[in-house]
Amino acid sequence: MGFLRFLGFTVVRAGQGFWRNKMMSLAATATVILMLVLLSGLVIVLGGLNSGLAYIESKVGVTARLVDGLAPEAVDQLVADVRALPGVASVEYVSPDEAMRRLEQAYADRGQTLETGGSDISLYASIEVALTDPAAATSVSAALGERPEIERITTIQEQYDKLLGVTNVVRLAGLSAMILVGLTVVFMIVNTIRIAVFSRSREIEIMRLVGASDAFIRWPFIMEGMLCGLLGAVFTVLLVALVWGPIQPLLIEIFQMPTAVGAQFFTFVAVLILSVGLVVGMLGSWISVRAHLAAGV
Amino acid sequence: MTDGRSVTRARPAGGSLIGDEPLIRLVDVTVTYPNGKEALINVDLEIRRGDFIFLVGPSGAGKSTLIRLLIREQVATSGRVYLAGRDLARVSRSQVHRLRRRIGVVFQDFRLLPNKTVRENVAFALEVTGAPLDEIRRRVPRLLALVGLEDQAQQLPAQLSGGEQQRAAIARALVHDPAILIADEPTGNLDPVTGWEIVQLLLEINALGTTLVVATHNQEIVTALRRRVVALEQGRMVRDEVGAAYRRG
Numbered sequence: 103m104g105f106l107r108f109l110g111f112t113v114v115r116a117g118q119g120f121w122r123n124k125m126m127s128l129a130a131t132a133t134v135i136l137m138l139v140l141l142s143g144l145v146i147v148l149g150g151l152n153s154g155l156a157y158i159e160s161k162v163g164v165t166a167r168l169v170d171g172l173a174p175e176a177v178d179q180l181v182a183d184v185r186a187l188p189g190v191a192s193v194e195y196v197s198p199d200e201a202m203r204r205l206e207q208a209y210a211d212r213g214q215t216l217e218t219g220g221s222d223i224s225l226y227a228s229i230e231v232a233l234t235d236p237a238a239a240t241s242v243s244a245a246l247g248e249r250p251e252i253e254r255i256t257t258i259q260e261q262y263d264k265l266l267g268v269t270n271v272v273r274l275a276g277l278s279a280m281i282l283v284g285l286t287v288v289f290m291i292v293n294t295i296r297i298a299v300f301s302r303s304r305e306i307e308i309m310r311l312v313g314a315s316d317a318f319i320r321w322p323f324i325m326e327g328m329l330c331g332l333l334g335a336v337f338t339v340l341l342v343a344l345v346w347g348p349i350q351p352l353l354i355e356i357f358q359m360p361t362a363v364g365a366q367f368f369t370f371v372a373v374l375i376l377s378v379g380l381v382v383g384m385l386g387s388w389i390s391v392r393a394h395l396a397a398g399v
Numbered sequence: 400m401t402d403g404r405s406v407t408r409a410r411p412a413g414g415s416l417i418g419d420e421p422l423i424r425l426v427d428v429t430v431t432y433p434n435g436k437e438a439l440i441n442v443d444l445e446i447r448r449g450d451f452i453f454l455v456g457p458s459g460a461g462k463s464t465l466i467r468l469l470i471r472e473q474v475a476t477s478g479r480v481y482l483a484g485r486d487l488a489r490v491s492r493s494q495v496h497r498l499r500r501r502i503g504v505v506f507q508d509f510r511l512l513p514n515k516t517v518r519e520n521v522a523f524a525l526e527v528t529g530a531p532l533d534e535i536r537r538r539v540p541r542l543l544a545l546v547g548l549e550d551q552a553q554q555l556p557a558q559l560s561g562g563e564q565q566r567a568a569i570a571r572a573l574v575h576d577p578a579i580l581i582a583d584e585p586t587g588n589l590d591p592v593t594g595w596e597i598v599q600l601l602l603e604i605n606a607l608g609t610t611l612v613v614a615t616h617n618q619e620i621v622t623a624l625r626r627r628v629v630a631l632e633q634g635r636m637v638r639d640e641v642g643a644a645y646r647r648g
Contacts, residue, residue, distance in 0.1 A: 104529055107529055107531065107532075108529055111526060111527070111529075304510065304512065305512060307510070308510060308512065308523070308524070308571075309527045310496075310499070311470070311499060311504050311510075312499065312500070312523075312524035312527060312528065312571065312572075312574065312575070313496045313497065313498075313499035313500035313528050313575060314496060314527035314528055315493075315496045315528070315529075316492075316493065316496070318527050318528070318529065319527075
């Protein structure tokens with residue numbers, strides 16, 4: 103009962119404080135929104151990149167282009183030899199006809215027709231090696247490189263490394279931006295609460311004189327900072343929910359693969375936004391209250 | 400009722416009597432500010448329950464410092480200050496608020512919240528200490544009746560006279576039924592007639608058992624009432640007399 107009274111008092115006072123000091127409170131809330139929108143963008147982009155990495159990792163294999171005019175027996179022998187290599191899950195021979203069929207299918211999937219301009223094109227034959235362990239890509243590539251039937255080797259490992267590099271850059275740049283914006287937000291909240299403390303200095307003095315505990319004096323201000331954070335977070339979640347649908351095709355277009363940005367990922371982003379909003383609001387007001395409400399002796 | 404020590408103690412306010420122990424005891428108290436100024440020098444003082452004391456002295460004599468020591472806004476540089484046997488220097492920061500509920504304070508400038516009515520100003524002192532609603536509903540009208548402000552309960556401080564504002568401040572100071580009420584120049588902002596009315600109210604509160612410490616420059620009131628007078632000058636206690644008049648030097 104006592105705690106409920108305390109909670110009620112704190113929440114009401116925080117709301118009153120937010121409203122009385124509304125210009126500063128709204129400015130602080132706006133910076134919280136800015137930070138959380140940036141955070142959401144970063145998390146969504148990183149989510150897409152990470153799922154792209156996971157997709158590639160699951161597909162890591164080796165593709166080897168064969169020299170022209172290889173006899174069927176030689177192909178069979180090559181396939182049998184490669185299949186015996188450690189770390190190899192399966193080996194598939196892709197004939198020039200099969201390669202053409204796949205190319206036409208890829209065009210058809212996009213709603214287009216492969217136009218060759220009347221010329222008769224012929225694709226290379228190749229073997230596609232699936233691996234049981236992505237780490238085996240190097241040894242399998244080396245073994246294939248020694249075979250005279252192989253003209254050129256490509257692995258998805260290169261693609262994976264490239265995407266990993268991009269992901270790391272985005273992660274670093276995003277985190278740096280987040281730290282800068284985060285510090286700005288904390289600074290804004292510190293100032294907002296400082297003004298609130300000054301504007302209520304008479305009340306605080308009276309509260310001390312009549313024997314209010316530190317908790318009764320401090321928590322309304324901390325709650326006021328949390329209110330800025332929470333309002334900013336709720337607004338950001340609504341904003342993200344609004345654009346969630348429209349950005350899905352864009353994300354798939356950018357990352358060129360199915361991304362993990364489904365309903366479950368949205369829940370994760372929403373919970374993250376709300377938590378960060380509350381924590382930043384609380385941190386800013388806590389710093390302010392500590393600095394400006396040092397109680398007597 | 401000519402002597403603070405002989406006031407009938409209707410009930411011991413703010414806690415039980417522990418033997419014949421003084422409510423407040425200062426033992427060789429010195430307060431030195433960081434700039435080297437000595438605000439109080441070797442002060443010894445005992446205040447018993449039910450006492451009514453005038454604290455007099457010119458500005459800068461140390462009256463405010465003494466009050467700040469009593470409400471534990473400040474601690475002595477040396478010496479000891481006890482409230483009901485408890486050394487105030489040993490009261491931890493987290494416990495100071497409990498101590499302050501045993502001490503009511505009123506000031507010359509009333510310090511009411513201008514955007515709250517009289518009733519809300521008094522109730523506020525209970526709300527911020529977590530008092531239950533039914534207690535607030537019960538106590539506030541009683542306190543307003545005690546200070547004669549039932550009819551002004553819904554008015555804002557700006558709508559009240561100075562005397563009424565001081566009455567509201569006194570009602571607020573009494574919300575926790577304190578053992579001691581400290582009044583710092585309670586008549587300083589009031590005309591003589593209103594000042595006397597406030598002093599009468601303080602005497603009534605004292606008669607109900609609350610110890611009173613009144614810091615004042617009002618010579619007429621001090622001399623007329625002939626209560627115990629503690630005089631400070633340049634930080635030293637120069638007089639502690641029962642039934643005394645206001646006297647300079």
